[in-house]
Amino acid sequence: MHALFHNALHIALSYKTKQFFFILIKLSIVVGAFYFIYNKLANNSGLHFSEFIATLKENNVFSLKSITFLLFLSTFNWFLEILKWQKLTSFIKNITFYHALKQSLSSLTASLLTPNRIGEYGAKAIYFTKQYRKRILLLNLIGNVMQMAVTVIFGAIGLFLFTRYYPIEINTYRVTKLLVIILTVLGLLLFVIKQKRYTIKGFSVEKLKQFIKALPLNISVFTFMISVLRYFVFSFQFYFLLQIFAVELNYIDAMVIITSMYLLASVIPSVFILDVVVKGSVAVYLFSFAEVNEIIILCIITIMWLFNFVLPSLLGSYYVLNFNFEKQK
Template sequence: MRITSHKANQFFSLVLKILVVSAAVYFIWYKITSDEHMDLQQFLNILTQYRVFSLTNIVLLIAFTVLNWYFEILKWQNLSSYVRENSFRRATRESLSSFTAAIFTPSRIGEYGAKCLYYSRSAWRKIIFLNFLGNMGQLFATYFFGIAGLLFLITSLDLPLPLVNGLIVGGLLFAPFLIYWIMKRFKIRLKGYSIQRLEDSFNNVPEKIRWKTLLFACLRFLIFTHQFYFLLLIFQVDVSYALLISAVFSTYVLASIIPTLIIFDALIKGGFAVWIFGFLDVPQIVVLSIVLTVWILNFGIPGLAGSYFVLKYKKSRHATT
């Protein structure tokens, strides 16, 4: 009976892994081929026109992607060290496989559950919080650089920004801080968690780990935003560095306001990018091509790479502290 049960568990585990990988691959392919503003052939034609496929450009673009994920993996290795010593190789496996699981879940919820599978049940609460802390560190870096970019654009350009739109954008940007204050002031609980409890958990994490997390998050942000900037140079956008990088920063912070599926990340960023870069007279087709290219490099390829680790996952080997 135990043998039958074990084989049934193995079968369902295999089916689940195949479903996760199939869903991830489908979502990635769907994103690349179903953009309503630009079909796949048009996208490939514009990449060819601007010689994006030249050896030098490919090497540099992939280098940006590798560095981006290198610091993401270091960030998780650093955070998970609070639970157990974690090698870079194991952190790579955990980061990429959980990313694949997160592709088709809202606000990357699947990432939390997938990382837990590599640890014993007793450590799950800590792993969920550490993953949350890593995401909040990345969000903080996005807000820090993004708000600076927005302020620079607003003061440098004569933007036709109606008061209502300005108030909406400002309200959305500062909404997280307002929500934080309200929850703390009135001791509001969210699914049993209070701000005080989160702060206590935060303070229990060693200060060295917290600062390194923030450092890696900032480095990641600067790397993938400069990958975007490098593509703007490839597409021969003749605007000053300060204005371009501020526009990129602004695009990311505005896109971060809206929780969404990873598969729609490029759609959200594309909408904001077209609006922001429109003030700099950058053609819409160029902006959309860059957004999709960055999505493929930093989301599509890592998602496919993570599929390998999802299929290789074995609970008995990984779920230990």
């Protein structure tokens, strides 16, 4: 009897300990995200917070009409992302729009502090039972690759036109060296892919190819089309902000620079919280060719970051804190 009581007490304590550590992890994610957001706004060497607020007031960005439309575009952007995730997961398990929303926003909060949003993969997978997790990782990868493909397609067109519009001095030797490195890496990747014994996240390359082939065409097409639509929404949001700041650029000229900016910013690895710094540096350089004020561009990048990442991640922190691992299982 004493032994049974002792075992029961041990199980209860170990359960309580697990619960305590799980709560600690959830709080760490949320507190860490809040701190980094605050730190980015308060200690931005390129754009002081007081200067940011003064520029917004000067350009009447705080008008109800502007804020409402910016919120609408950000909401629509995330609505499309959630819809895309719901469609992708339907390949293995049907989930409601609300569950897709919860998974998308909480994974954004969890990924805020990780390089290139790596944390998003694990955060989404934890919402599913063990049998689904590897496939959820792959579906998330497919969704991100589709979005990246859209960025590369439009970015390549934009960058080609940008080099035609603006006089950029290109170092032929450096470009050739870069192309040789890229071709070498691609060659190695092709070699690795042909090795059937090679695995990615526990999947052999052969199984990975079979998984992608098994994905229904309607899901692939839907995911790609939603990715295109999302790209146009946040690109237009950037253009709308240029108009608010009275930047004299027509839509086509602005899009040439915006698409080039998204392409170049995407290929530079960065911690997601520093994404705003990377995009800011690239944007300032590219828009300098169109003689757009540096402060205006840094303000626009910061506003885009606040509306499209900070606000959703604050909402996502609610779902992170309320996540129950036992209930989820």
